[in-house]
Structures are given as structure tokens and as C-alpha cells.
Amino acid sequence: MVHRYLLVAILLIAASTASWAGITGILTGKVLDKDGKPVPGATVRVLETTRGGITKINGSYTIVNVNAGTWDVRVTAVGYDTAVKRISIVADQTLTINFELSVGGVKMKTVDVSADREMIRSTDIGTSRTIKGSDMTKVARDNVASALSLNAGIRASGNNFVVRGSRTTETQVLVDGLTVTDQFTGGLGQSGATVSAAMPSPFATEEVQAQTGGFGAEYGNATGGIVNTVVKTGKTDRFEGLVRWRKDVPFLFGTAGNGVDAGYPLEDLVDVTLGGPLGFNRSTFFFSVRNSYQNHRNIGLQVLDPVGNNLGMQPNNRTWARNITGRLRFQLSNDIAMLVGGMYGLVNGERNSWGWLYANEQGIATDNTGNPIAGATPNGIPTRNAQQIVVQEFSSNAFAQLNHTLGQNTVYEIRGSFNGKTTETAKRKTFEAPGIFSGFDLYYPEDNMAFNDSAYINGEPNKILDAYDYLRQTAYTEDGYVKIETTKRNPITGFVEGPTDAQSTANPYGLFGFFAARGNEGGVDFRKATFFQIDGNITHSAEVGETRHTFKAGVEFRSLNLQRHLNSSPWDGSPFYDVYGDQFGGNLYFDTQNGDPAALAAKAASEKPYTPTTAAIFVQDQIMFKGLVFTPGFRVDYLNSDALYRTSFDQFYPFGSPTGFAEVKPKFYISPRISITYPLTERQNFQLSYGIYYQAPPWSDFYDSFNAFQLRGSQSLGNPNMEMQRTNQYQVAYNQQLTDDLAITITGYYKDIYNQSGLAYVRVAPTPFYQQVLADYGNSRGVELTFQKRLTDNWQFNINYTLSSANGTANSSATTVALDPYTGNPAFPVTDFPLSFDQRNRVNGQLGFSWGNDEGPSIGGITFLEYFTMNVSGSWQTGLPYTPVDARGQAAGQINSARFPSTWNTELRITRTIPLGDILGGNSAIDLSLDVTNLLNFTDAIAYYPATGSPDYNGTTLNRQPSDFPQTTYYRDADPANKSSIAPAQYDRIGKRLYQPLVDFNNDGRVTNEETYRGYQMYVADFVAQRGNYQFPRTAYFAVAFRF
DSSP states (O other), X not given: OHHHHHHHHHHHHHHOOOOOOOSEEEEEEEEEETTSOBOTTOEEEETTSSOEEEOOTTSEEEEEXXXXXXXXXXXXXXXXXXXXXXXXXXXTOEEEOOEEEOBTOOOOOSOBGGGGGOOOOTTOOSEEEEEEHHHHTTSSOOSHHHHHTTSTTEEEETTEEEETTOOGGGEEEEETTEEOSOTTTSSSOSSSSSOOTTSOOGGGEEEEEEEEESOOTTOOSOSSEEEEEEEOOXXXXXXXXXXXXXEEOGGGOOBOTTSOBBOOXXXXXXXXXXXXXXXXXXXXXXXXXXXXXXXXXXXOBOOBOTXXXXXXXXXXXXXXXXXXXXXXXXXXXXXXXXXXXXXXXXXXXXXXOGGGTTOOOBOOOBOTTSSBOTTOOOOSXXXXXXXXXXXXXXXXXXXXXXXXXXXXXXXXXXXXXXXXXXXEEEOBSSOSOOBTTTBOOBOOOOOOEEEOSSOEEETOOOSSOGGGOOEEEEEEOTTXXXXXXXXXXXXXXXXBOSSOBOOOOOSTTOOSSXXXXXXXXXXXXXXXXXXXXXXXEEEEEXXXXXXXXXXXXXXXXXXXXXXXXXXXXXXXXXXXXXXXXSXXXXXXSXXXXXXXXXXXXXXXXXXXXBOOEEEEEEEEEEEEETTEEEEEEEEXXXXXXXXXXXXXXXXOOOTTOSSSEEEOOOEEEXXXXXXXXXXXXXXXXEEEEEEEEEEOOOHHHHHTTTTOSSOOSSOEEOOTXXXXXXXXXXXXXXXXXXSSSEEEEEEEEEEEEEEEEEEEEEOOSSOOEEEEEEEEEEEEEEEEEEEEEEEETTEEEEEEEEEEEEXXXXXXXXXXXXXXTTTOSBOOOSSOEEOTTOOOEEEEEEEEEEOOTTOSOOBTTBXXXXXXXXXXXXXXXXXXXXXXXXXXXXXXXXXXXXXXXXXXXXXXEEEEEEEOHHHHOTTOEEEEEEEEESTTOOOOXXXXXXXXXXXXXXXXXXXXXXXXXXXXXXXXXXXTTOGGGGSGGGBOTTSOBOOOGGGOTTOSSEEOHHHHHHHHHHHHHHHHHTOTTBOOOOEEEEEEEEEO
């Protein structure tokens, strides 16, 4: 036995992530007779699993390593009736269930579901918000993030979560304990939403658990919270699956307050799941596929522009997303299991805007002078398709996890995994729908072309990316009257390249400088992060007298490889760029100074990826004595960014300089945690928690632009020598289960936030810059109240209220400090201020009804709601803060001293189940569902323009006067006798006349200043009619599912 434990310890130390989140829990309790005496030797078995145990002399039992989910537990003992109870196991939690046996020896024929009534757990560490997958699929929120936001203390925001006033970068998002958080940004990627292809379908989810505060030492690298989704692994006794299709229902969409109908996305969402036994040793499998398509991702109100374009359902706004998740669980023996799994996710999105809607010139094959090839015809692809950026994100992971139970009370796990995420932002080379696994075909960075005065030249790099290169030469205008400098097409793309060109009136408002006509929307940004991870933990449960210990320890190790290629101005020979790593073309922009060895070495160094490592070890012991639960623990984190860092700031030291740099040294951090739960009665307790939490800033704060060779403007440089961010958290909670069905929880918390990542201003001549440092601080405090009723008598509810505040010195790590216009010094805030995500009041609510066979109200003996499920959910929240500004954009008051309006939102999901068991057997059925968001069609203002306090007019671009527009009159025809009609100001950059007939309201062949202003007024009317600062009207979706 000693040798076996020694072997486990050696394996764990050899295996030595940021956050271990498990997928199993512990079942414990006592088996007693009717007189309250212990029943020793009773067999306790978790049915459909290999887990079980034997009661001790005092009737107690402990079963470790029970998979999260709902199970039936059977207790048998000689001379006693068999007892069966239905329980719910939550990952990383201990469930206490006692059994009372009757003398007789007759098998019990019914399942006692009273064991599933435990709504308050004294063994919980800190605050954990758990949603079962079966409950999540009942609400009208079709993704994990939005469903989880119905709980107190957590809400989806941007591409991650705001947890108790923490930044969105400070929460770790996991799937089966494996991080899916973007290693660069700290969120779920760059696609701009918490709806990520890295997240599995709700129909593949066993449960979702959010640790929002006071969590134990096993969780690390998070100062906000931990969100862990546990994926199903399949049943041992049956196959089960689902095929589901969801579609928007346009005729049920609402109308805005101005009478304009809401646009609709034309969505198709398909979910497929299948799981069951593999046919040997209780081994199982499960896989799921979620595939979605939206023709219009960013829908708006259906405002029609003067030529009939629907501004609420614009073209070039499609999104494709898919997630494939699989699990194989091999039961190698009763005590050893191997879980193998993986995930592949892909998001492809077009990025459109009204500003590019009228860029309709089509591409055409050209020669090396930029002129169309003889006989060539337009390719049918408008500029708005070709030159606007698309974004795609690839996510993947694969892991193998060994789970070994030693005896009845000990289990260890060892896991190895590979994780990867690649985000690509660029323009397309081809225009077909993205490949299922390959995505869009993009223009990747290449520099093999230059130009002279008259032609493009191949084979000569010029630090301009080939697909963005543009040739300017003197040529006659399209009508042949004037010779001006014009832009020629690029022979690679067939389009006019270069920066965005809005010097055109090719729009139905005849406005110059408002809408892009050609050029590029933006540059390129490619990121790739991969890492290998090894982690392990051991859990041991032991009883010493009347004291029970649940000891858990673990080690974690992660090795990363980070690469980036950014060029925000790829048409410029001296671009804004950031390159580290040799992928995506390497560093194409560095001046090697005619082969200077030092310059070549610096270039080579910039093409090496960054390879940081992190590791941790934690120890935790949950001690239970006569109901008192005492959980001390500590964690040691290790951080090595494996890079150089700048040590001197008397001047700017370019990357590769022999001075001004030093190597980063590894760093260690110790974070103690403690939680105490004191039972007042069997159904109420009082809890205190305290902990120190560390988290490394996103890796982009370490490395982005650190290897700068020259400064451009107020550039922000990364800092590889940053410490971990720190938060001290305090929590007190009162929990009471009022009845078998009702429970209430009151929680107060305070978070003292130290050393948040921010920007420091470095004043050096001739060009100052910013550098990432740990300089920001803040605090967050609040009270959370939750009142809930579990599903009994066909109905349930959950209502929670959060009163909170979040104050600090910066909203994010990218917040720059404004410079005092008189002194030129940074104008640091005098004190902390309400942060941009400071939401003072929030109420969430759910009310659910569920009726089965012959249940529900009846009329004339007909139960018309039989097999119906209905769930109404919603939230009310006070507005977020903003800073009022004057007409020049300067702050007109304290930072974030004003607030946006409060908002309401309500949702409804109705499901009618049609059982097919009598026809197809088993649990087969068809579900018909209707989802409605903003059920009550609230369409009031939810935001204001900071300069005006109005939701409609911003005080600048929407409030211009005739004198703000050029006094130039645009002529339809060139007339040599009228020099004004052939002046250069009559033509755009490719030689076309700027006359726009749509705003020649009197048809006299001229567009005057007055007519231009009238076109502007039409533009303002259409802009205001879109109501961008108002709540979007009601939406509705229909779904049909076949499950078995």
C-alpha cells in the first residue's frame, strides 16, 4: 500500500494549468436504521457506474470520484429493505446523503427523490452558481454565457464575463477543466462576443459551474471568477441523442418606438448529439456538433436609404460558426478509467458597416501598369466585399485523462492536453463560403512586389504588403479634360488598394468624406497561441474519530508558444506593425541596414515566438467536525515570461539594442485561502471566506509591441517583466433552506484589487511612449440575495438581486491617461471612480412551469397543457456610467459621473413535447419550441451621446450646419468655358466626377452647397431612425428537435 501511494506522489510531481476544475464530486453520509442506529456493512452503489462502497462500523460511507450528473444510489444490507435515492452530484463538491433502512429484506420498488432536495450544501467553498444542462435548455437563452448571466454576481459582457466588478480579462473560462480563454486577450477570442465556437452546445452540457468568489486553492490564475462547463460523457445503459434545428420567425419580430420594424438575422442553427455505451466494460462515448449560420449578424431597424437599401439588414454581414466536441470514456477496470476528448471550433465572420455599403466598384484583371487587361470584364465582386475585413477564429484542444480510484476513499487524476487558438483578421482572397474546417481563404502577409513611376514590379520588396500596394501616377480624368494624380488598380487583387478612400460622393446622400468608395477598411492581425499542459491531483477522504478530512492536492504545468503578425497600415512603407514569431510571413518590415550583423540578429530575434511557462502547486483540506466545516488551503504559482525587458528609460532603446535590456527572472506567488462554514441547523449555515488571488495579465500586455525598433506616435509597449495581478477577497454568507423546496442565500463580499495591469507614460525625447505596468488599483463590494424554489408541483422560480459597486483607476489595461493640455503631464485621476462596468443594481428572475402526462389545468377533462414546458426569464438593471464631454471631446465633469438609463429585458421559451415512445420506443420524442426575447417589446433609450446627453444627436457629425460643408458646386458636365467645371476639385482619386445626380434636386446639372446640405439632412434622418442607442425590439425563434 505504501509503495502504491509513493508511486502516485512521484507521478504527480513528475507531471507538475492555471486552474484545476474537475468533473467529479464526492458522495458521503450515513446509513441508519429506524431507531437511528448505524447499519455497518451495508453496500452503497451509484447505479450505472462502477462507484460504490461499504459502510463502516458507525454506518458512515464515502464514495469519491462520482461523475457530475444525476444518479440513482442504491443501499442494500442483509435483513433490511433496499433503499434507492436520486441524487445530483456537482463537480468539485461534496454531497451528504443519509439513508434510513427498514427491517424486512424486501426490495424497494420506487425511487426516493427526496435526496435531490438538498439546495444548501455546507461543503461548498465560497460561492458557486451551478446550472444543470437540462435546466439551461429550458430558458430562452441559447448559449451558456447568457444562461449563466441569470445568476447573481455574474453577467456576460463583451467577449467574457464581468464577475463581481472584475474586468472581463480576469475570469477563466474552462470546459472540463481545460481553459478555452484566449491567451492573448483574456477573453473568449476576438470575435466580439461570449458566443464562442470554443464553447460546446447547451445540449452537450452536463452542468455549468461559476465560481464567483471565495473559491478554494485548487482554482488559480483568476482574480474574477471561474466558469467551468462539464460535457456529457454518455450513458452506460442506453443510447441517447438529439437533432435540433432553430430558425428566426420574422413576422413575430417587434416594431421600434418610431414605427420601424426590426430586422432579422435569417438564422439557421443545428445541434446534433449522440452518446451511449461502447459495448464493453461500461465504457461510453459522446459527441456533439453545433453549426450556425446568420445572414445578417448585426441586425438593426429596417430603415431604407434613398435608393432602397435596408440599413438594418445589410449585405456582407454573414457569420458561420461550428463546434465539434467529443468524449470517449474507457472503463479499464472498476477503479481505473481513461477519458479522452477533444474539441474543434471555428468562427468566420464578415465585418460590414454602413460606411462601406456604397463601395460598389467591381474588381477587374489588370496588367502591371494597373490598367484593365484588354477584353477583361468586371469580376462581379464589389469593393465592399473585397476590401472589408473578415475575422476567423480556430479553436482546438485534445486531452487524455487517467482517473484511478485507490480503495474507497482515494482517487488521483493525471491529464495531458494540447490547446490551440488562432485568430486571423484580414481581407479575403476568394469569396466563396468558408470551408468547414479551413475557413476563409485570406491574403497572408507577402512582400514580393514594388512599383516605380509607372508600373508595379515583381521581385522587389518595399515593406508594403503586396495585396495592399497601390500605384499613384499622373493621368487624365475619366472624361479626359484634366490631368491629375490618380490611383491605379493592384494587379494581384484587381481593386484600387491603399488606405480607405472616402473622397467620393458615390452615395445616395451625395456626401463627400462620409462613405468609403475604395481602398481598404483596415490592415492585418494574425495571432496564434498553442500550449501543452500537464496537471494532476489527488483527493483523499479520511475519518479520524468524529472528524472527517477531504484532502486535495495538485500540481500544474503549462508551456506556451505565442506568435503574432500585426500590420495596421500594410499599404505604408513605414507601417505600424508588431511581429513576434516566424509564422504569417515573419518580420517583413525590419531594416537590416544592408546586412549589418547586429541588425540581422535583431530581426532574427523578433521572429522567435515567445515561450512563457506557468506552473502551480496547491494543497487543501476540508475538515468537518460536528457540522462545522473548516477548509484551509494554499497555492503557489510560478510565472516565467522567458524574455528580455527594458531596464532603462532615459531614452527609447530599440529592440535588439546591446544596452537597456535584461533577462526576466522567474517569479513565485503564495496565496492562502480559508473558508469556514458554521451550521446553525441542518438546513441553515453561516459562511466566512478569505483568500488572496493572483492572475497573470493577458499575454498581449507582456509582449505586444515590446520588440519595437522605432516609435510611432503614442505607442504602447508590452512589458515582459510584469508581476501577477493581486486581489484580496472577503466574503460572508448566510444560507437557509426554508422548506424541502425553498431556499434563500444572502452574500456580502469585498474585493481589494492591487496591481492591475495599466499603462504608464514614459516621457522621452523626441517621442514619448506608454508601457504596460502594474499600476492600477480598485475595489469592488456588494450584496447578493437569491431566493429560489426547486421544481415541485409543476413549477419553480429563481429570483436574485445584486447591489454592488466597482471603483478603480482604469477601466482596462489599455486605458491611456489623458495629458494635461497646459503642462503636458499625465492627468491621473485624483481618486478612483466608478468603472465602466459598474452596475449598481441588477435583478434577475426565472419562473418555470412543466407538465407531463395527464398534468396541468384541464377543460372538460382535457389537460390542454399536457407535455408543455414554459419558462419566463428576465432582468432589470441600472445603467452603466459614462463621462460627459464638451463639443471638443474634453471631459466636462468627473470621470464616469453620469449614467445611462436603466433597462428591462424579458424572455420566454415555450416547448411542447410530442412523445414517440409508444411508436419508436425508449424516450424518443419531438420537441417544438418558441423563443421570444424582449417579450414586452421595450424600446426605450438605453444609452446617450456623452456630448449631448441625447440618445439621438451627438452634437458633432449629426449637428452640422451648411457652413460646415464645402462651398464647391459639383457639375455634371465638363465645360472648358467654365473653369470651375474642370477644376481638380470636381474629381475623385481615380478621376471620376463628384457630381451626384441623386442630390441634384432641381435637375439643373449642378449640385450646390444647399443641395449637399439637404442630402446631409436626409443622412441624419436615416441615422437617427436607426435608433442605435435604443433597446432592440422583440425577436422570436422557432425550433424543432427530435430526441431519443
